Amino acid sequence: MNYKIQDIEKSFDGKIVKNLGNNDYVIKINDNEHNLKIISMNSKGIEFILDNKYHKAKYLEQTTNEMNIVIDNVPITLNLHTHFDEIVYKNSGGGGAGNAQLALKSQIPGKVISISVAEGDSVKKGDVICTLESMKMQVAVKSHKDGVVKTIKIKETVSVAKGDVIAEIE
Template sequence: MDYKITDIEKSFEGKIVENLGNNDYVIKINDDEHKLKIINMNSSGIEFILDQKYHKAKYLEQSTNEMNIVVDNIPIVINRHTHFDEVVYKHSGGAGAGNEQLALKSQIPGKVVSIAIAEGDSVKKGDVVCTLESMKMQVSVKAHKDGVVKAIKVKEAATVAKGDVVAEIE
């Protein structure tokens, strides 16, 4: 998985190379191997020793493509999917669809958290139409073209499947 720290134009690939048991691991970050020992891990953070140095990370909040954490008292925003916005846009009907496509479709299954538009509203390409929650993360479904909202096909607190029509935009 690629991770990107905001304002730093460098991504890194991280993976577990070997599980040594007893919460000890050999991990690879880019081309370098490191020794990792997990001391404590729960839903609010993780304490670990990386290459014989103690570190503590606290999870603040996360969305589908960003995670706000504090590592050793330094706040960091990690972009977990550097091209996620383009993927969402493409799968919601934006890429190559032209202006003839009426239906804005959900790119993921989830629960409708909020609806940002109403029938008859004018929207611009990229405006947030609604917000979905999936796997405890929130993702905005954005308009795939400029137009007028003809119909809203979802309600707050309802669940949608991947590919369900969220709204119709003329």
Template sequence: MDYKIPDIEKSFEGKIVENLGNNDYVIKINDKEHQLRILNMDAKGIEFILDQQYHKAKYLETLTNEMNLVIDHVPITLNMNTHFDKIVFKNSGGGGAGGTQLALKSQIPGKVVSIAVAEGDSVKKGDVICTLESMKMQVSVKAHKDGVVKSIKIKETASVAKGDPIADIE
């Protein structure tokens, strides 16, 4: 997964290389391996030792593609995937073969937070159709092509599964 910290031009890729057991891991950040030991992790944050140095991270807020946290008393915003909107757009039917797909489908499971369009509305490719909440993150589902909203297949506060139709756009 790509991560980017604002005001730092370079993004970096982090991944777990090996699970050593007992909350010990070998992780790789870009091309360099590091030793990681997780001491405590809960919904509020995580305490860990990275390369023999103690760190404490407190979670403040998680949004669609970013997380606000405080690491060792320094506030940081992580852009967890700088291409998140493009990924959701592509996987919800965008960028298809000639835009012939009628149904806009959910790429993630979640709860419908809001619906931005009504049946009969004209939409352009990339317009927000609805907002879903999944794992405390809000994700905008965007139109996969220009057209008219023929029908809306969801209701606010309802749950949707991955692959469920959101709307038909002609």
């Protein structure tokens, strides 16, 4: 999985290479292997030993793309899935020859948290149309083209499925 720490341009890949049992793992961060032992983990945070050094991480909040945590009393924002917005945008009808497409579709199931436009509004490609919440993360659904919002097919607090039409943009 690809991660990026806010204000640091470089991203890094982290993955579990081997599960040794007893909450002991060999993990790989970029090209370096490290020993990881998880001492405790719950919904509030995690205590772990990384390469024989104790660390404590407290989870503050998480959205689709970011996780705010405090590691050893230092606040850090991790950007998760650094290309997630691009993927959602592309699969919602954006990018490529899909500009003739009228319907903006949801590419994830979720609950409509807010609607940022009204029928008749002019929008530019990439403008936020609505925000969905899925798995306690918020995702901005953006316009796939320049145009005018013909109809809005959703309402706040309503759930949408993958592939549901969110709005029609002419």
